[in-house]
Amino acid sequence: MKSLFILPFVCGAALVTACSATPPPKELVDARAEMAQARNGAAHQNAPAQLHVAEEELNLAEQECASDCGSDKTKDRAYIALRKVQLAEAESRLATATNDAAQASQQVQLTQAQMNANTRTELAQTKDQLAQAKLQAQQAMADLARIAATKEDERGLIITLNGSVLFATNKDVLLGAADTKLDQVAEALKGKLRGRMIEVQGYTDSQGAADYNVGLSQRRADSVRSYLVGKGVPADKISARGYGKDRPVADNATAEGRADNRRVEIVVKPIDGSVSSTN
Amino acid sequence: MMTKWMSVGGIALCAVGCASYPAPTARMAQSMSSVSVAQEQGAAANPQANDYLTRANEELANAKKLVDDGNNERADYMLMRADADAKLAIEIAKAQKADVAAQSAQAQAKTLQQAH
Numbered sequence: 001m002k003s004l005f006i007l008p009f010v011c012g013a014a015l016v017t018a019c020s021a022t023p024p025p026k027e028l029v030d031a032r033a034e035m036a037q038a039r040n041g042a043a044h045q046n047a048p049a050q051l052h053v054a055e056e057e058l059n060l061a062e063q064e065c066a067s068d069c070g071s072d073k074t075k076d077r078a079y080i081a082l083r084k085v086q087l088a089e090a091e092s093r094l095a096t097a098t099n100d101a102a103q104a105s106q107q108v109q110l111t112q113a114q115m116n117a118n119t120r121t122e123l124a125q126t127k128d129q130l131a132q133a134k135l136q137a138q139q140a141m142a143d144l145a146r147i148a149a150t151k152e153d154e155r156g157l158i159i160t161l162n163g164s165v166l167f168a169t170n171k172d173v174l175l176g177a178a179d180t181k182l183d184q185v186a187e188a189l190k191g192k193l194r195g196r197m198i199e200v201q202g203y204t205d206s207q208g209a210a211d212y213n214v215g216l217s218q219r220r221a222d223s224v225r226s227y228l229v230g231k232g233v234p235a236d237k238i239s240a241r242g243y244g245k246d247r248p249v250a251d252n253a254t255a256e257g258r259a260d261n262r263r264v265e266i267v268v269k270p271i272d273g274s275v276s277s278t279n
Numbered sequence: 280m281m282t283k284w285m286s287v288g289g290i291a292l293c294a295v296g297c298a299s300y301p302a303p304t305a306r307m308a309q310s311m312s313s314v315s316v317a318q319e320q321g322a323a324a325n326p327q328a329n330d331y332l333t334r335a336n337e338e339l340a341n342a343k344k345l346v347d348d349g350n351n352e353r354a355d356y357m358l359m360r361a362d363a364d365a366k367l368a369i370e371i372a373k374a375q376k377a378d379v380a381a382q383s384a385q386a387q388a389k390t391l392q393q394a395h
Contacts, residue, residue, distance in 0.1 A: 076356040083331075083363035090370035097377035104384030111391040118395075 022069040027078035031058055034085040043085075046092035054084035137196075143188040147181060156196075156269040159185065160249075163203075163220070163262030172219035174227060182224065185266065186231035198233070200225045201265045202242040205258035210244055218242025224264050302346060303355040310339055310358045313365035322368040325375050335364035 024032075035058055038044065043051050061077035068074060141157065144150050149160045166178040174182070189198065202217030202224075221240035229235045250257035314335050322328035338361035345354035 072353065073356065076360060080359050080363045083360075083367050087363070087367050087370055090367060090374050094370060094374040094377050097374060097381045100381035101377065101384045104381060104388045107388040108384065108391055111388065111395050115391070115395055 024065055024069055025075045025078060027075045027082060028061055028065055028069075031061060031078045031082035031085060034082055034089075038085050038089055041089065041092070042096060043088045043092040046095040047088040050084070050088035050091050054081060054088050057081040057084050140188045144185065147184045147188065155267050157267070159266040159268070161185075161224075161264045161266070162259070163264065164259060166224065166264060167220055170216065172216060172223050174223050178227075182227050183231060186228045186233055189228065189266075189268070190232040190234070196237075197269045198228075198238040199267045199269065200228070200238065200240040201267055202240070203247060203261060203263050203265065204245050205261040206245045206248070206252040207258065214242050214244035216242070217244050220264060224266070228266075300351040300355070302351050303342070303358050306355055306358040306362070307339075307342065307346070310335070310342070310361040310365065313362050313369065314339060317365045317368040317372065320369050320372040321376075322372040325372050328368040328371040328375070331364045331368040331371065335361045335368065338364065 035054065038051055038054070057077065058081040061074060061081045064071060064074040064077050141150070144157070144159050147159075151158050151160075161178075161181065165181060166174055168175060200221045202219075202221035204213040204217050206213075218241065221242050225238055225240035228238060245252075245261070248257075248261045249263070250260035252258050252261060314332070317328070317332050317335065320328075322332045338357050342354045342357040342361060345351075345357060
């Protein structure tokens, strides 16, 4: 009878020994490891509430293990604890990604705003430059109109200089008296007619051989061009061409008409105009 | 005599306790809902999330079988597993989408800055 009374204690002790000897299930080992990793990782900062829930679940698993480490309940609790730790880590990853996306979107908006502001500034600057260029061109036209006879036709702005002011008869060397007028023309042209090409065109009256007249008008146009280039008009923007007796502006039957036909025209072409030949 | 009555009482208590474990109806609904949300979130398209979704579905099926067998307590725990797996699948799917969105936004920001 006494031995029967002792039996439950012996069995209980054996059971406790068996339980304490049972190693923790893989689920619990994994959950503990994952929790240790999460506590030292970003989840600690980004998902503290979920991590706390996972800790509570892990405690339940540990309590089950303390009672019976090999039981299904211990495995289930540990399995669920592991998933809750992983859930906290996934929440943390989601928070990080959401934050990264928000920061990048903010950066995109900021950069776009800066680009728009820059574009507006550049546009305003371009408008100012165009307005200034237009003003300068108008000023140049006005200056030229004061210096010489000017008109506009399909070729562009035409500045007409009388041949007798520039050259002696049958000569292609500029007269000393021509300097003042050509200096004024050069001053008006240089830097104020941006983007526009200039052609110096030489003309004679109808007297004399045509070839001679073409040659003389070419040399005279060249002389004027060289002078203007020497005074600062860009060489790549100005060309010269002799037309001889072509395009008379007056009647070659009269001395007065022939004097008018002996001339040099400086043609300021429209912006899209091209130069038919260069010297 | 007293020992005999204690044993009988213990067995009776155990029988009452085991038999009275309620059917995990609410937990079943909760787990099924989580699985459904995981599918809506596109967990099946993400290999990692799909692994947990698959487990959740298997556990759900096991739980139904356990309920049919009258093992409500095991079924309840199986449903807790299913719910935990499904919720993890949802969060992984969401995080994956957020990663893609963040990378896209960062690439856009980088491209703009280079153009700027």
